[in-house]
Amino acid sequence: MQHHSPWQTIFYRSLAAHEKIPASRYLQLATVDNHGHPHCRTLVFRGFNQDKNQMYLHTDNRSEKMSQLEIHNRAEACWYFSETREQFRFSGHVESISDKKSIGQSEQSKTTNCSPEAQRLRLTHWQNLSDALRESYGQNYDIAKPDENFVLLILHITRVDYLRLAPLPHLRVSYHLDASENWQAKSAVP
Template sequence: MRPEEDLPAILAHAWSLLVRGGADRKSPLHTPVIASVDEHGLPHARVMVLRKAEQSAASLRLHTDARSPKVAQLDGRPVAVLAYHPGEQVQLRITGTARVLTDDDVVEGIWNQSTLFARRCYLAEHPPGTPLPGPSSGLPAWIEGQQPTAEQIGPARPNFATLWIEVTAIDWLHLANSGHRRAVFRSANGWAGEWVAP
C-alpha cells in the first residue's frame, strides 16, 4: 500500500505535522486558524500560535488573554481549527471541544516557563477588542519596548489563559497532481478513518 493510501499512517503523519507545528516556530502549522461562534451565532476566526499537540491525548494547547471575547465563545464549546502545510500539500480541518484553564498547577507551570517578553502582552490594560482613542499597543507606557522583571510581570498573571482543544475529528486533504486524497478520522469510531471525496 502506498503511504498516502494507508489510513493509520496518514493519521500518524497528520499528528506528526501538528506536533512539529507546536514545537517549531517555522512550521506552517505553528499558526493555525481557530474558529468559534459567538452568542448571536456569528462565526469568528483568528490566527493563534499552536503551543503543543499530543496525539496520545488527542489534544492541542494554545495561549490567550483570559479577557478576550474568544474565551467565552470557546470555553466548553465546539471549536474548529484550520491549518495548511504548503510543503506537504496537506490541509487539516480539525474539530473538537475547547476548554479554558487559568488557575491550576499546570497553567502555573506554563506561565512560569514562558519568557518574560512572551508574558509581557498580558500586561495590556484593556481586554482585546476594547476601543482605543488612538493607535496603541495597549501596554502601560512604562513597559513599552522593555522586558519586564519577574516582579513587574506579577499583575499580568490573572490575564493569562490556556486554551485546550480535545480533538474529536480530523479531516485530512492531500493535494497531488496524481489525484487528490481525502480522509476523515473521528474519535467516535476509534480514529479508524474513512475515505471521502476530495
C-alpha cells in the same frame, strides 16, 4: 481508551517537515458567537498531548474568543502546511483553564474550579513563555504565578479532516472517535 490514529503519524511528519518555517506554527481557530456568527483567528500552536488527543493553545482572558467559548465550546482549528500542501482540520470542544476556573471540561460548557493538575499544566505553559510574551499579559508578571489574564486552551480533538493537495490526485480522509473511543477513518471527496 483512545488509540493512536494514522492521522497522528501524518500530522507529526508534516510538523517535522515544516519545523524550520516559523509561520508553520500558526493555525486558525474558528468559534461561534452568541448570535451564531462564526469567528476565525490565528493562534500559535503550543503543543500536543498525543495520548489524550489534545492540542494546546494560549489566549488572553480579555479576548472575544473567551466569551464565545463560554457560550459554545465547540471549535475547529485549521492548519495548512505549505511545503507539503496538506491541510488538517481538528474539531472538538475547548477547555479553557484560567486563574481560578476551568470551562468546558466536557462538551457541555460548565464552569468548575480548576483541578491541581490543570493548574500545574497552566503554570508549565506560563513558565515556557518568553519574557516578552509574559509581559504582553501584564508588565509586572511573576514567573512562578501565571497572570490572571493568561488562559490555557485545550482543544479536545474528536474529529480530524486531512486533505493532501499534492501530488495529484488529491487525498481526503476524515477521522472520528467512535463511541468506544477508537479512531475510525473514512475516505472523502476532496
